[in-house]
Amino acid sequence: MQTRHLLFCLLAGTALAACNREPTPTDTAPAATTPAPDAAATAPAYAFSDDITAGDFSELVKTLSSDEFEGRGPGTPGGEKTVEYIKAQFVRIGLQPGNDGSWFQDVPMAETTADESATLAIDVAGKTTELKFGPDMVLNTRTGKTEVKVEDSPLVFVGYGVDAPEQDWNDYAGVDVKGKTVVILVNDPGFHAGDESLFEGKRMTYYGRWTYKFEEAARKGAKAAIIIHDTPGASYGWDVVESSWSGPQYDLRAADDPAPRLPAQGWITGDAAKQLFADAGLDLDEMYAAAGKRGFKAVPLDATVSFDLKSTVTEKSSRNVIGVLPGTERPDEAVVYMGHWDHLGKHDGEEGDNIYNGAVDNATGVAGIIEIAGKFARTTPAPKRSLAFIAVTLEESGLLGSQYYVAHPAFPLDKTVGVINIDAMGVYGKSRDLVVVGKGNSELEDLLKAQTDKQGRTLEEESTPESGFYFRSDHFNFAKAGVPALYTESGEDLVEGGREAGEAAARDYNANRYHKPGDEYSDSWKLDGVVEDLQALYGVGRVLVDGDQWPNWYEGNAFRAARDEMMGDGDSPDSGEQEAETGAN
Incomplete structure (x- = not known):
């Protein structure tokens, strides 16, 4: 849950990785109470490219939001099919299991x-x-x-x-x-x-x-x-x-x-x-x-x-999916990309279309982190710091999967450099701006500005700060613990149609599709803006994994004290000394 505005959202990165690789790593047995899906149902068949493309992105979203996945309800067969599919993508890319040798982190829950x-x-x-x-x-x-x-x-x-x-x-x-x-x-x-x-x-x-x-x-x-x-x-x-x-x-x-x-x-x-x-x-x-x-x-x-x-x-268990690309020089330090895989599932008592597919919210976010993971895995030089890609569960139930992860992190929080979250992506084309939700929070925004400057775009505050979107997605559990977290939305000033078109698209989504069965994939989506957003957010991570900066919260931010205490000496290493270079694109 939790909710969105333009639901034009987030994240980082660029591309998805190579193709035709057979999944070989083993994994611990799932703890969920629902039956595991047929492995053939999640075997990759699409030939992915080595970079972010609209075609790769749409293939991922179409699959995750298909009726076959039954709205990705945690603790359901559709939920199990989802986590197995995400794992298969991480395996294909060449990531490593990120939770003490397992791809999964069990999240015990009550339904x-x-x-x-x-x-x-x-x-x-x-x-x-x-x-x-x-x-x-x-x-x-x-x-x-x-x-x-x-x-x-x-x-x-x-x-x-x-x-x-x-x-x-x-x-x-x-x-x-x-x-x-x-x-x-x-x-x-x-x-x-x-x-x-x-x-x-x-x-x-x-x-x-x-x-x-x-x-x-x-x-x-x-x-x-x-x-x-x-x-x-x-x-x-x-x-x-x-x-x-x-x-x-x-x-x-x-x-x-x-x-x-x-x-x-x-x-x-x-x-x-x-x-x-x-x-x-x-x-x-x-x-x-x-x-x-x-x-x-x-x-x-x-x-x-x-x-x-x-x-x-009913006592059940859902699962976070964690894949890691280890760093070559400082593998104990990690940059986190995350997005929630769950949605509202299938409402059996409802007449008509009762599958809440959650295409924008949040199949787009999961597709985004997969695309970014592939880009990092295929781009040289290899990152010096580790990258953790986390698809969390139970966001719609109160950010519970990320809450559990923060309490049981794969990388200690004082070794977590920063978090970039994707919770929905704008599918309406390129924009002249990129929205930073809760703008003015952390030095991660300085790194993002260097990326959007190169794209000729501006960073803007969300148009409805009264909606409190910074507190409504999974990065917020990291923020409460002190870890700097970046949360963006796709821009509202569309290249085709300007703000009027962007605001109209947002109103239409909120009225007709948000948390409704109508949130389905459409071939009419314009995904060039998604690619540009992912490239910008990928660039932020690229700078962090190639360098030694530790971005902090801005002075006066409510979360800064927790970060300073966490780092042990009243200040984060190299805080405030951000560089403008972007690394390889």
Whole structure:
């Protein structure tokens, strides 16, 4: 999950590597609970070139997003077919198994499927309203329990649900929510108020993400938490919430994630929230205004909520795929390219097309890292530092595969030079710009600028910083741990049609394909822009593996202290001494 903007995204590199090589390395037996696919189904048949091409890229995306892969759901036959296919590509290229002799890193998980007949019964002064799963609300549990029952839990409106001492802001001040259900607004306090003096104004911080809000409610001891949906604040419509929170939901096992968890969490529609507040004698618009002012105090709603949430819980295992190109001089130091392979799978209960193919999100990202791996494997000189190519699982379930990797890294984090993530790529042609999501974060941007300068392109900030995309993809787990991480989106100023065309394409994707069965490969895609984006991001890695720079976060960045502490002497080696050369292209 997690979500995108233009979904014009990321990554680095260039080409894919040679062809007609038989997979020979052995691997440890998979730990997943689903049957392994027939090996013939993943055997490479396409003759790949030695460089990035639109043809190579499209072949990879077409395969990964085909109906045969059933939407790449973790823990499903389609998911197993996916990881075996990625492994086969890494073998073909000539990478080495990257996880202590294995191509795979097992990620233990719990699959929880809520009974969607569940309702939220809200009682206000004797009037009971039942909200239905899907059209009115979504609800799930991360506890691993097959039943979570809540009776007459008092509802408390806690504004944006933020406790940020450095911002002198605490929506929980003066209220005890233990055993209660908190109702929360999405995004940051400055967003709806349009107040640039609050947090970062329109630009979302991590406090604005729904994941943080549930985490904080759990730390405060709440019984449950409900977020009020609004399309501008979430940056996507209710249909995305409904599709993303329906069907199987995946999580790390509690034993692998010691952070506190809520018994239940979910969302309600804006219309349902308006009715709830009106029944409680309050005006929701006035509550938005109050919550966006410093000194806001939580408001008990004089209402209770009850529900009996039954779920089917199954212990499963999904897998990250890790391939490594060892460095010739400093193999213990690594540059990481990554992208998530999972999508939303197949929704058996839905009529019509029920396969969520995830072509843009994120077959394009996986194709991108494969292309880049091939380019490095076929380009001389061989890299001095190692390169790790990681296709992670469970991104759509909360960045879980990357979270597990960061806790169990193949390369220690203090030996990880930097991370370049691809989470979706723009398929609308060349652009005059390249978007850096969260622009102004790290010195990796300086290296990227040297690449785009050569292409005659500019680096731009994302057009909707209020959407918080920097916190919504797998690189963020590295960032939280202190490792500099670069996240880009394809540009919005298209060579053919300009910004108007780019924005129209983005709106069309978000409205008609994002997290929907319509996210399928199309022969109408214009992939010359993909090739150019990958070349730029490849160039960043080329400089890093050929040199000895250790890019850091910019001064004042929230993640810099963690990196400085990690490196042991208060500063990263050679930090800030970036060179503009690009290495071989």
